[in-house]
Amino acid sequence: MKDTGGVAFPVSIPGCGDNGWQGMDLRDYFAAKAIPRMVSLCQDRDGGWDPVAVAVGCYEIADAMIEARKQPI
Secondary structure, three states: OOOOOOEOOOEEOOOOHHHOEEOOEHHHHHHHHHHHHHHHHHHHHHOOOOHHHHHHHHHHHHHHHHHHHOOOO
């Protein structure tokens, strides 16, 4: 299972204890932030873009960002 980085924008749900946090996970957030640039790069390179290729590329970037966060500064 991929490391999702945890919840990006946690919202506490009263009465649910430590399991009461919900929100978009960090991996999805990072991937979403990469979409505009990935689409732009694919359009510039290919004159069009393949949504599946863009999605795969965005998650590759997100996974790299999550791994980079684990490295000491």
